[in-house]
Amino acid sequence: MTTTSNAVPNPIEDAIENALKSSGKINIIIAGKTGVGKSTLINSVFRGDLAETGSGRPVTQRTEEISKPGHPISILDTKGLELKDYSFIAAELRSVIEQRSSSEDENQHIHVAWLCIHEDGRRVEDAEIELCRLFTEKKIPVIAVITKSRCDQGFSSEVKKALTSVAAVVSVRALAEVMDDDGGEGIRLPPKGLDSLIQETAALLPEAKQRAYANALSSRHAAATRIKIKQAEKEVAIAATAAGALAAVPIPFSDAIGLVPIQVGMLAKIGITFGMEISTTALTTLVTSTLGAGAATLIGRTLVTGLLKLVPGAGSVVGGTIAAATATTLTKALGAAYISVLTQFIEQNPGKELDMSLIAHELRKRVSM
Template identity: 30%
Template sequence: MPNELFDFDEFSRQVAEAFDTALETIGKFNLAVFGDSGVGKSTLVNAVFGIELAGTGIGNHQTTNVRLYRKNEDDLLGIYDTPGFEIGQGDLSMLISEVKGIVERSRQGPLAARIHAVWFVVNHHSTRFLDSHADAVRALHDLGLPVFIVLTRVSKLGDRIDPAALTLMQHITERGLPIAGRKIFLVNSVETVELSGTIYPVHGLQELLDATVETIPEAVRTAAIAAQRLDFSRQRVLSERAIKVAVGAAFGTQLMPIGVDMAGFTLALAGMMATISVLYGVPVDKAALINLSWKVFLGGNAAKQGAGWLAEEVAKRSAEKAAKKAGQAAAKQGAKLIPGVNLVVAAVSTAVAAPMMWAVGRSWMEVCEYMRTHPEEVVNERESSYIELFLKCYRERMTDRRPTWLSRFKRD
């Protein structure tokens, strides 16, 4: 009866539930990106969030000009875009009434359905800042939206900023508009190489994102952080916190004489992996993610045969621990016990559970970072490469005998 002690269907259900809880907790961040056609809205969004607005997002039915882009239902990020729209050409009232409709309809609903911030994009190469632009900023502000003004295609070398951009910035500042972030943001969304060979690097994106995150409601901040792809530093901090909670759960059961029961252990693992995936905003939908983590967890085909990777790991580690404690003789005895892996998976000692939890968490972080930085592989659904990567990272962590994981968790 191989499945008696480990209920795989129940485990799947738990993983799914953990994802739902994690997704619900993190919320959704919705950003509106407005500005005249061709000013660099899509490029800016792509640089900060790594998504192609021009693609086939869902929910493009909302209004004539304002379109909601959301990759899938579970996506943490919604972008309201106005492709091809000319604010400077007097279509303003139409735009504002459409935005007003969205704001009013979403006001009754959950926070996750509202527009949380507006990036009003201006390109100083192609447009001046007209009265109609100023009117748009005011009107959006009057709808209760924080409006960030962003100048794109601003060349910057060291401290030297394109004087034309500075002039435009001065001109806009003098209008005394109700802008968010207390300043006008200057960015270059893509590296630019001039004919002369001068390279103008990307700049200003992190500052814009930071100011935006600071302004939006606290409940949607983590979603914004998870959706961005400028750097992973915040994801790492938040993920390590999640691992710490999970490891803490393993330690917390130390009083139990046998250790953590296997079901509790896998539940904590599943919750941790779900939280980390969501924090990284991994670019696959929930179903695919559950499928992947399930395979990583249980070792693909091995899973249904009774003892997957996880169970084997627990058994192996338990045997090692037992061997250390009781010497060679016990080790031999332990080794005899192990082939019936399911005998062992009923319980995990905390001394085994905690470092495993940590190693799984850290390895899963690396898988998530890989998925974020290699979206083309995600599209191709190269599951096996993620499983391989996970196992490689995991083995490295587990053979690294330095007890850094323990001292670190005790320290902070």
């Protein structure tokens, strides 16, 4: 692994490397006819304007893979699903799905499909029905996404009847629209359905892919924020349990460094969950900006000393040791402080990339180091 600073101690390097290895990746197929609004939908749900021109890599003649460095998500986008080309497109997709499904690398597997149907068409094409069957046959859960939705009038029920194997039908309007009324004044239709799509997709993904999914989501959506917080709280619970187990035999205060890899790994995983770029440089910057880049033992002592101030009743280290309950509580306190800082940032800056320098500064203030 390439490191960014010789001052970063090995326990921190190892914790960061483990966080990177366990970050995972998700792959989503998005299919639909030309003009259905797939690119707009992708850019509305996920951070970083994924579907920018030139961001895709050709996989087949009619399918491209959209991804960006530091984003743990790839979108397999079919370039139009037209009746005259359906057989050709389906054959290509079948080959891609079979190749990925047989891979020993689970990060190559396809985890969910969005089948996009334009509401204005008011019908489900045979090609869309057949494609849904193909996904289901290959054990890929499918969400039917009715795009550019203005007035359902029972169309979502018709879609559900035609596509009997879909896991969910969600009507969305990815962008706000203004429609003229008879008086010449515009009626604004706000975005809709994106929170539902985000939640339905999360429900279909394996537990091991939830951190990657949370990272990929744009923070402009309330459902995305809830998913990020929920996943981050899981990371804290796991780290707190590990810290308690480590301290089951009391930790000498001078050896408080033993807690640091656990807490550094937790910080890194929470940062990934909230949308931090997945790279060694970014994670190392987060840790060293927050904890400093001094000697490992000094970081451990400083971290514990600062965290003790956050925990009522834990303000001293009894007998020169840290007991299991205290280690657990300290880890929970650090995790809760970090989640609070990140939540505040994304709520005040919806859809914006994380400012890690600002966030690290605020976290340092919270732990009073």
